[in-house]
Amino acid sequence: GQNIDQPTEMTATEGAIVQINCTYQTSGFNGLFWYQQHAGEAPTFLSYNVLDGLEEKGRFSSFLSRSKGYSYLLLKELQMKDSASYLCAVSPNSGGGKLIFGQGTELSVKP
Amino acid sequence: DAGITQSPRYKITETGRQVTLMCHQTWSHSYMFWYRQDLGHGLRLIYYSAAADITDKGEVPDGYVVSRSKTENFPLTLESATRSQTSVYFCASRAGSVGNQPQHFGDGTRLSIL
Numbered sequence: 001g002q003n004i005d006q007p008t009e010m011t012a013t014e015g016a017i018v019q020i021n022c023t024y025q026t027s028g029f030n031g032l033f034w035y036q037q038h039a040g041e042a043p044t045f046l047s048y049n050v051l052d053g054l055e056e057k058g059r060f061s062s063f064l065s066r067s068k069g070y071s072y073l074l075l076k077e078l079q080m081k082d083s084a085s086y087l088c089a090v091s092p093n094s095g096g097g098k099l100i101f102g103q104g105t106e107l108s109v110k111p
Numbered sequence: 112d113a114g115i116t117q118s119p120r121y122k123i124t125e126t127g128r129q130v131t132l133m134c135h136q137t138w139s140h141s142y143m144f145w146y147r148q149d150l151g152h153g154l155r156l157i158y159y160s161a162a163a164d165i166t167d168k169g170e171v172p173d174g175y176v177v178s179r180s181k182t183e184n185f186p187l188t189l190e191s192a193t194r195s196q197t198s199v200y201f202c203a204s205r206a207g208s209v210g211n212q213p214q215h216f217g218d219g220t221r222l223s224i225l
Binding site for chain 1: 141142144146151152153154155156159161167169201205207208209210211213214215216217218219
């Protein structure tokens with residue numbers, strides 16, 4: 001089965017850096033996705049990792065360690081618009097294109 | 112416009128009624144999914160489909176029925192709605208089953224059952 005853990009809430013200051021962690025236990029693994037979801041809106045894709053290491057996309061980076069079952073999303077130069085929920089999702093190798101989502105981390109960016 | 116659309120955006124109904132949520136995508140993606148999102152539970156998979164006429168149960172399928180007669184449509188039916196099915200429902204589609212192809216989500220249907 002799969003079990004995905006993320007912190008429920010985090011608070012950070014505008015202009016700062018924040019790291020959102022995700023740990024997972026899965027019987028099979030085809031990669032890990034991060035999504036952003038603003039209140040009242042649909043989740044939108046941020047990043048994908050399948051190999052160990054860091055993937056950088058502008059202000060956002062995502063890291064994966066397969067041996068440790070661990071990922072993090074790093075947000076730099078925080079802006080007020082980054083206040084949102086960040087969802088970690090594992091793609092299991094059981095097929096069907098499914099994603100198994102964590103409960104999400106609610107990030108509040110303060111001035 | 113291309114994309115994935117859900118209808119209705121908002122729905123209020125009564126317990127025991129049948130209600131159908133619609134999902135339509137224009138990308139010809141093979142895979143489609145239905146999730147519900149509730150406080151404290153995140154996104155939970157209800158049903159998914161790998162192609163037309165192929166559907167499978169997800170984590171929380173009880174009380175729901177799906178069909179997929181055409182690749183672009185994936186309706187979700189609550190046969191006899193219960194208050195516990197009050198939730199936000201998201202439909203998603205994905206081009207392939209593996210790799211870096213993400214799921215793309217519709218805007219959601221906010222369903223209240225009185």
